[in-house]
Amino acid sequence: MTQAECKKGLQGGRLFAVKSRYAMCTGTQFVQTWLRRGRPVGQSTFTLWVIETVPKKNDRTIRVQYLFTDFVKTGSTQTGGLxxxxxxxxxxxxxxxxxxxGGQVPPTLSFDALKARPEYVHTILVAPDQGSGKDDLVNxxxxxxxxxTFPAPYTSPDTGRVGVGFLAGRWDSASYLFNKTGDGVRAKRGGAALPVVPTLPYSSKAGAEERAAAQHLDDARLRPNTTKPVNAAKSVPGFDLKRPLHRLQHDAKxxxxxxxxxxxTCVKHWGRDYVTSVPGVRRECDEYPFASTYEGAAQSKYEPAKPKDNFSARPIRDTDNGAGGTILKLFMDRNRILDGFSGGDDVDAYIITIAS
Structure with missing residues (x-):
């Protein structure tokens, strides 16, 4: 994540900006009013960007870059002593x-010294076997x-410990994600990521391999009355942050x-021969929410408070269904998506977007 990407992401007064599960940032501008005998005589400013990344996907190290920029001073100041x-x-x-x-948080330096040396890198590593739940999770x-601190005889109202923002990180040793063995070194198992909600992209555009699967998802979201099973109150989750999807990994049953x-549902509405009922086309039963989620078709059986029949199933061409499944699997792996309730709590989630 570059400084320019961070700056763009923080526009509008956002507390933090996210690029991916492996890059996010925070930052703020500091303005100093210089006083002598209680009267303003000068001003200085600088901006601090703090960019967090996971540079290597097979490494448990999280990198935090501190970058000071935009140093300006006017009027009477003594920034060499600030x-x-x-x-x-x-x-x-x-x-x-x-x-x-590893590395270092910026040491206590003057305004002028930071301008001369504006960049520092701090790293944090948490070894496996210290976390909670089946996935050895540490947040x-x-x-x-x-x-x-202002030099005498100057004073300022701009003192005190001021927060820049906040960042988040996570370590796991999930047995179903990449680097699960650490190449045979137990202390290197698992990886790090940032616990933000990523977006799974599908496309319903002409020529997209997963087009029929994406169209099915779009119908489930926008035209639920056209989908099966019939449910006048059907409202599927997975398309906004308030109702995301959660990976189901630890409960095969x-x-x-x-x-x-x-x-x-496919058999009930399309017959037992739905796989071959269309000449020249082999079909599979596609479902949404996915069977690999807690929100899947049997949710109400396991969570009686949840609505029944709040899903959609339909036969689609097997190649489209396979392409959709491949995209989902790659997305899960690349983003280190954990079982959504692996520790009993809501620990991970994702949402979907459909390009049309």
């Missing part, structure tokens, strides 16, 4: 995990702060129940 103390608070869950640090919040419920 001390800028930067630090970061780190909170993890579980609380007492051992963290290995982190990283909060950078700045405190200013529930996943199979989702699939059975979908197939039963």
């Amino acid at each position: 001390k800028v103390d930067t630090d970061g608070d780190i909170t993890t869950w579980p609380k007492n995990v051992v963290k290995k640090f 982190m919040v990283y909060e950078p702060f700045v405190k200013l 529930r996943s199979k129940a989702n699939r059975r419920a979908a197939i039963a």
Whole structure:
């Protein structure tokens, strides 16, 4: 993630900006009013960008880059004596995990010294076997702060420890994601990612391999009355942050129940021969929400408070169904999507967008 991408993402006063599951940032401009005998005599400003990335997908190291820019001063100041103390608070869950640090948070330096040397990198690594749940999950919040100290005889109202924003990180050792063995080195198993909600892209455009699958999802979302099973109140999740999808990985029985419920719907409405009933076309029963989610067709069986028949199933060409499944699998792997409730809590989720 570049500084320009961070700046663009933070427009509109956003507290943080996200590029992917492996890059996010925060930042703010600091304005200093210089006073002598209680009267303003000068002003100085600088901007601090804090960019968090996971540079290597087979590495558990999270990198935090501090970058100071846009140094300006006017009027009467003494910026060579203005001390800028930067630090970061780190909170993890579980609380007492051992963290290995590298690089450095910016040391306490003057405004002028930071202008001469504006970039610093801090790294955090958490080894496996310290997390919770089946996926050995460790979550982190990283909060950078700045405190200013003015040289005598100047004073300023712009003192105190000020938060820049916040960042988040996560480590896991999930057995179903890449680097599950650490190439035989237990201490290197698993990986790091950022616990943001990613978007799975599908396309219903002409020529898209997954077109029929994407059209099915679009119908389930926008035209639920045209889908089966019949449900006048059908409202499928997965298309906005308020109702995301959650990966179902640790309960094979529930996943199979989702699939059975979908197939039963295809058989009921298209007949037992739906696979070959269209000459020259081999079809498969496509379902949404996916069988690999907690929101799948059998959700109400496992969660009685959830609405029944809040899904859609229909036969589509097997090649479209296969392409949609491949996109889903690659998306899960590349984004380190965890079982959504692997520790009993809502730990991971994703949403879908359809290009048309």
